[in-house]
Amino acid sequence: MQLRDYILRRLMVLPFLIIGVSIVVFTLTRVGGSPIGIYLSHEMTPDEVLEIEQRFGLDKPVWVQYLQWAKGVLSGDFGWSGISAAPVADVFPLKLAATMELAAASGLVALFLGIFLGTFAGARRNRAPDHITRIVAVSGASLPQFWFGILLLIVFWANLGIAPIGRSDATVFASINHPTGLYTLDAILAGSPRAFWDAIWHLMLPAITLGYGATAIIARMMRSALVEELQQDYVDAARAKGLAEKLVLKKHARRNALVPTITVIGLTFGFLLQGTITVEIIYRWPGLGRWMAASVVRGDQGTLMTYVLFTSVLFLIVNLIVDVVYANLDRRVTLGK
Amino acid sequence: MMLDTSDQKNFVAKVDDLKVYFNSKRGTVHAVDGISFDVYKGETLGLVGETGCGKSVTGRSFLQLLPIPPGVLAGGSITYNQQTNSSQRIETGSKPGFPNSRNFEFKKVDLLTLTGEEIRKIRGDSIAMIFQDPGKSLNPTLTIGAQLSEVFLQHRTEEILEMAGLGSEAPGAIRRFASQRNRIFDKWLVNLSGNRLTKSRVEKAVADLVAKALSDTQVPNPVKLMDRYPHELSGGMKQRVMIAQALACNPDILIADEPTTALDVTVEARILDLIQDLQQRRQTSVVYISHDLSLVRRICDRVAVMYAGRIVEIGTNNEIFKNPRHPYTIGLMKALPSADTARGELLAIPGNVPELINPPQMCRFSSRCAFATDKCKNQDPQLEKVTNSHSVACFADVAEISGK
Ligand SMILES: Nc1ncnc2c1ncn2[C@@H]1O[C@H](COP(=O)(O)OP(=O)(O)O)[C@@H](O)[C@H]1O
Numbered sequence: 001m002q003l004r005d006y007i008l009r010r011l012m013v014l015p016f017l018i019i020g021v022s023i024v025v026f027t028l029t030r031v032g033g034s035p036i037g038i039y040l041s042h043e044m045t046p047d048e049v050l051e052i053e054q055r056f057g058l059d060k061p062v063w064v065q066y067l068q069w070a071k072g073v074l075s076g077d078f079g080w081s082g083i084s085a086a087p088v089a090d091v092f093p094l095k096l097a098a099t100m101e102l103a104a105a106s107g108l109v110a111l112f113l114g115i116f117l118g119t120f121a122g123a124r125r126n127r128a129p130d131h132i133t134r135i136v137a138v139s140g141a142s143l144p145q146f147w148f149g150i151l152l153l154i155v156f157w158a159n160l161g162i163a164p165i166g167r168s169d170a171t172v173f174a175s176i177n178h179p180t181g182l183y184t185l186d187a188i189l190a191g192s193p194r195a196f197w198d199a200i201w202h203l204m205l206p207a208i209t210l211g212y213g214a215t216a217i218i219a220r221m222m223r224s225a226l227v228e229e230l231q232q233d234y235v236d237a238a239r240a241k242g243l244a245e246k247l248v249l250k251k252h253a254r255r256n257a258l259v260p261t262i263t264v265i266g267l268t269f270g271f272l273l274q275g276t277i278t279v280e281i282i283y284r285w286p287g288l289g290r291w292m293a294a295s296v297v298r299g300d301q302g303t304l305m306t307y308v309l310f311t312s313v314l315f316l317i318v319n320l321i322v323d324v325v326y327a328n329l330d331r332r333v334t335l336g337k
Numbered sequence: 338m339m340l341d342t343s344d345q346k347n348f349v350a351k352v353d354d355l356k357v358y359f360n361s362k363r364g365t366v367h368a369v370d371g372i373s374f375d376v377y378k379g380e381t382l383g384l385v386g387e388t389g390c391g392k393s394v395t396g397r398s399f400l401q402l403l404p405i406p407p408g409v410l411a412g413g414s415i416t417y418n419q420q421t422n423s424s425q426r427i428e429t430g431s432k433p434g435f436p437n438s439r440n441f442e443f444k445k446v447d448l449l450t451l452t453g454e455e456i457r458k459i460r461g462d463s464i465a466m467i468f469q470d471p472g473k474s475l476n477p478t479l480t481i482g483a484q485l486s487e488v489f490l491q492h493r494t495e496e497i498l499e500m501a502g503l504g505s506e507a508p509g510a511i512r513r514f515a516s517q518r519n520r521i522f523d524k525w526l527v528n529l530s531g532n533r534l535t536k537s538r539v540e541k542a543v544a545d546l547v548a549k550a551l552s553d554t555q556v557p558n559p560v561k562l563m564d565r566y567p568h569e570l571s572g573g574m575k576q577r578v579m580i581a582q583a584l585a586c587n588p589d590i591l592i593a594d595e596p597t598t599a600l601d602v603t604v605e606a607r608i609l610d611l612i613q614d615l616q617q618r619r620q621t622s623v624v625y626i627s628h629d630l631s632l633v634r635r636i637c638d639r640v641a642v643m644y645a646g647r648i649v650e651i652g653t654n655n656e657i658f659k660n661p662r663h664p665y666t667i668g669l670m671k672a673l674p675s676a677d678t679a680r681g682e683l684l685a686i687p688g689n690v691p692e693l694i695n696p697p698q699m700c701r702f703s704s705r706c707a708f709a710t711d712k713c714k715n716q717d718p719q720l721e722k723v724t725n726s727h728s729v730a731c732f733a734d735v736a737e738i739s740g741k
Pocket residue numbers: 359366368386387388389390391392393394395404407408693
C-alpha cells in the first residue's frame with residue numbers, strides 16, 4: 001500500500017472515531033454527576049430545581065440530550081461555563097493558548113533534547129556521557145512532577161526570588177496586543193524584546209517542570225533503541241562501504257532507532273497533557289488544566305465535557321500523526337495487514 | 338621470509354601471524370591465533386572450518402571491522418599490495434616501513450595499522466565485504482537506490498561530478514552533496530535556484546551509476562528496483578544488491594562471509610555463478626568464507642582449512658581434496674555426502690571444538706583426533722610445507738597411516 005493511501009484511509013476513519021469518543025464522553029459525564037450541580041443550592045425548592053432541569057432538557061430521553069449537545073457542539077455552542085461565568089466557547093481559546101504555549105515549549109525541547117541526549121549516550125555506551133545521561137533520565141522519569149515543581153518553586157521563587165509566577169507581568173501584558181494568545185509569539189509580532197523576555201521568563205520554570213520527565217522518557221528510549229540498532233548487521237555493512245562513523249550513526253542507526261522512539265513520543269504527549277494540570281496549578285498558569293481542575297471541584301459539567309472532548313480528539317490526531325511519521329520512517333508498516 | 342619480485346606482484350594481500358583475541362570474564366579467547374596466508378591476484382581462496390573457528394574474525398580484520406573492545410589485535414599484520422594506478426584517488430605516500438616502490442607501481446600498507454580515515458578510503462572501494470545474512474545487511478528504512486548510491490558518493494565523487502558535466506569548479510555545496518559530506522545548511526543551499534539544476538544532474542549521474550551496478554548483477558528492471566525497500570525483495574535479490582554494492586567500485590579483494598548460507602540451494606547456485614562471473618571479468622580476488630566443504634570445492638582455487646583459531650592445512654583445490662593431509666580435513670571430508678557413501682553413512686567428527694580460552698601448548702585437534710600421540714598432547718604443531726603450495730600442521734604422516 002502506498003503511504004498516501006494509508007494516510008487517506010486513516011483520515012476517513014477519524015470522524016467515526018470522534019463520534020464514538022463524543023458518545024463516551026457524554027455518557028461518562030452523565031454518569032459522573034448532575035449536569036446542573038453547579039447551579040443548585042440547598043435553599044432551592046423542588047419546583048425551582050425542576051425548572052432548571054427543564055431548561056437544560058434533562059426531562060427528555062438521554063439520546064435526545066446527546067443529540068442536542070452534539071448539535072450545539074457542531075454549531076460552536078459548547079454550553080455555559082459556570083466557573084468562568086461565560087460561554088465555554090469564549091473562554092476556551094484563551095485557556096487553550098496558554099496551555100499550548102506551555103506544552104509546546106516543553107514538548108519541543110523534550111523532543112529535540114531527548115533525541116539528542118539519547119543519541120549522544122547510545123553512541124558512547126558505558127562511557128561517562130552515557131552514565132550522566134542515565135542519571136538525568138532515571139531522575140526525570142521517577143521524580144513526581146508535583147514534588148519537582150514545588151521544589152523549583154521554593155528554591156527559585158520563594159527563596160532566591162529570581163523566578164516569577166503566573167503567566168506574565170501585568171504592565172508588560174498591557175503594553176502589547178495579544179492577537180494569538182501565545183505571549184512569546186505576540187511579543188515577536190509586536191517587536192517587543194521586553195515582552196518576549198517576560199514571556200520566556202515566566203515560561204521557564206513551568207516548562208522545565210513539565211518537560212523534564214518527557215525528556216527523560218524520550219532520551220531513555222532513544223538510547224536503548226540506538227544501542228540495539230548499532231549491533232545490527234546493516235551498521236557493519238554501512239561501515240564496510242567506507243562511510244564515516246558520523247554518517248553511519250546519523251543516516252543509518254539513528255533513523256532506525258527513531259522508529260520505536262516515535263511510539264514513545266506519542267505516549268509522552270499524553271504524559272505532557274496530564275502534566276499541565278499539576279504544573280498549571282503549581283505555577284498559577286491560567287491554562288486548560290487549571291480550568292479543568294477547578295471545574296471538577298465545582299461540578300461544572302459544561303467546562304468539563306468540553307475539556308474531555310477536546311483532549312480526546314487531540315489524542316486521536318496525535319496518534320494519527322505518530323502513525324504517519326512511523327509509517328514514513330519504516331515502510332514495512334504500510335504494507336502490513 | 339624474503340620475497341622475490343614475481344611474488345611481490347602476485348599477492349594482493351598477505352596475512353602474517355594474525356592474532357585476534359577477545360577479553361571475556363573467563364579469560365582471553367584466542368579467536369584467531371597466529372594465522373598466515375597469501376591472497377593471490379584474481380584467485381578465489383576458500384576459508385573453511387566449523388562454526389566458531391575464527392573465519393569471520395579473520396575476514397573482518399581486513400577492513401578493521403572487529404568489535405574492539407572486547408576484541409584485541411594481539412599481533413601480526415595484513416599487508417595489502419595496492420596497485421596505485423587502479424586507485425589513484427587514494428593519496429600516495431605510504432606508511433613508515435612500507436617503501437613506496439615506483440618500479441612496481443605497487444604500494445604496500447598494513448591494513449591493521451591504518452588510521453580510521455585511511456581504512457575508510459579502502460572500505461568498499463578497493464576491499465569490499467559481503468555478509469552472511471542479506472536480510473540483515475540492508476538498512477530497512479532506506480531504499481535500495483539510496484543505499485547503493487552511498488558507495489559512489491563515498492568513493493567516486495570526481496567521476497560523478499564529471500558525469501554531471503561539472504569539474505573542479507563545482508560549487509562547494511554541490512561537491513559536498515556529491516560526497517555525502519553535507520553541512521548543516523546544505524539541504525537548502527543545494528536547492529537554491531542556482532544549484533537546483535546541477536543538483537539534479539548529480540542525482541542523475543549517481544542514479545546512472547547505481548543502475549549500471551545493479552544491471553551487472555542481472556537483476557530484472559534495475560531502475561525500478563532502486564525505489565524499492567529491502568523488505569519488498571526476496572533473499573536472493575537482496576544478496577544480489579549486496580553483491581552489486583560490494584563490486585560497485587571494482588575492488589581488488591572481495592571478502593565473502595558465507596554469502597549463501599541464509600539462502601536456499603537453487604538461489605545459492607545462481608549467486609555463486611554470479612560472483613564467479615563478475616570476479617573473472619574484473620580480476621577480483623575473493624576470500625570465500627564457508628563451513629560448506631563441497632561448496633568450497635566447487636568454486637575455490639585454493640583452500641585454507643581453519644580449526645580453533647589456526648590454519649591447519651592450506652593448499653590448492655586439488656591438493657586439499659585429492660590429497661588431504663590433516664586428520665581434521667579428512668574428517669570434514671568424510672562428513673561430506675559423495676557418490677560412494679550410502680545414505681545415512683555420513684561420519685561427523687566426534688567431539689566439539691575446544692574452548693579457545695588460554696589454549697595450552699598442544700595440538701588443538703588432539704582431543705578429537707584418531708591419530709593423536711603423546712607428542713600431540715605436549716607440542717603445538719606448526720604449518721610445514723608438503724609441496725610448494727601445500728602446507729599442513731600435523732605431526733603424523735596421515736598419508737602413510739591411512740594408506741590413502
Ligand atoms: N564480538 C565478539 N565478542 C566476543 N567474542 C567473539 C566475538 N566475535 C567472535 N568472538 C569469538 O571468536 C570466535 C570466532 O568467531 P567467528 O570468527 O565469528 O567464527 P566463525 O568461524 O564461525 O566465523 C568465537 O568462537 C568467539 O568466541
